[in-house]
Amino acid sequence: MKINNYFKGGLLLLLAACSKKDDPIAQKFNVDESVSVAEWRGSAPTHYHTGSFKVKGSFQTNGTKQVTGGDFTIPIASIENFDLTGVPKTELLDHLKSPDFFNLALHPTATFHITKVEPGTNNRATVTGDFTMLGQKHPVQIPAKIIVEKDRLYVEGTFNLNRLTWGMNKYNDPAGTLYILPDVVITLKVQGTPSK
Numbered sequence: 303m304k305i306n307n308y309f310k311g312g313l314l315l316l317l318a319a320c321s322k323k324d325d326p327i328a329q330k331f332n333v334d335e336s337v338s339v340a341e342w343r344g345s346a347p348t349h350y351h352t353g354s355f356k357v358k359g360s361f362q363t364n365g366t367k368q369v370t371g372g373d374f375t376i377p378i379a380s381i382e383n384f385d386l387t388g389v390p391k392t393e394l395l396d397h398l399k400s401p402d403f404f405n406l407a408l409h410p411t412a413t414f415h416i417t418k419v420e421p422g423t424n425n426r427a428t429v430t431g432d433f434t435m436l437g438q439k440h441p442v443q444i445p446a447k448i449i450v451e452k453d454r455l456y457v458e459g460t461f462n463l464n465r466l467t468w469g470m471n472k473y474n475d476p477a478g479t480l481y482i483l484p485d486v487v488i489t490l491k492v493q494g495t496p497s498k
Contacts, residue, residue: 331361331455331494333374338494340376343487346480351394356380359414361457361494367450369427369457372416374492378404402472409436417441425449429459435468444490455494463488 339354359374381398383391399406412435420428429444446459462485466474473482 327365328370329363330497331363331450332497333357333359333361334493334495338492339490341489341491343489345483345485345487347483351383352385353381353383355382355412357490357492360497361416361455363450363455368421369416369419369429369448369450369455371419372414372431374414376412376414378406378410378412403470405436414442419448429457433463436470438468440467446490453496457490457492457494460487460489462486 335356335358338357340357341352341354343350343352355376355378357374357376360372361369362371364370378399381395381404383394386394398404401408404412412433414431414433416429416431418430420430422428425447427446427448429446429448431442431444432439433442442461442463444459444461446457449456464484465482465486466484473480474484475481
């Protein structure tokens with residue numbers, strides 16, 4: 303009888319150990335700053351410009367390999383332009399950093415804090431969070447593709463950001479010399495690696 307009880311106890315311990323070993327656990331992924339970007343497209347009625355910002359930060363995942371949270375910083379000084387060269391490119395970037403737009407001197411960063419992730423199907427999810435820019439915080443929703451693997455995490459999502467909501471009100475008169483549409487298209491392409 304004693305041997306039988308010892309056998310049962312040993313079997314339970316073995317099963318518990320195996321279960322614990324195979325059970326996925328919550329994990330933190332650091333953003334790979336060398337490849338992660340927030341691409342932007344700003345438009346006027348007759349033309350548009352494109353570019354990107356660098357992204358820093360981290361994701362949190364749960365035991366089922368789903369993103370549950372994250373905090374990210376976008377350095378405004380990292381802004382790039384893709385479609386111009388030479389003096390026009392420099393002038394555009396300097397103007398975007400000025401008080402007319404991002405006001406780099408007073409607001410050197412924008413931030414995004416994930417408050418909720420609603421998983422969908424086929425690696426799709428809706429990411430909700432607080433986006434802070436120019437000293438103002440407002441909620442945004444991003445439909446995203448999220449892939450979580452053992453050694454990498456990838457997130458890609460596109461959404462419209464209405465610049466007027468954050469007080470970026472210059473060039474908002476359709477009858478003015480320069481009119482810029484309120485919505486800026488943002489595409490996040492962010493990769494993460496496991497935190498050590």
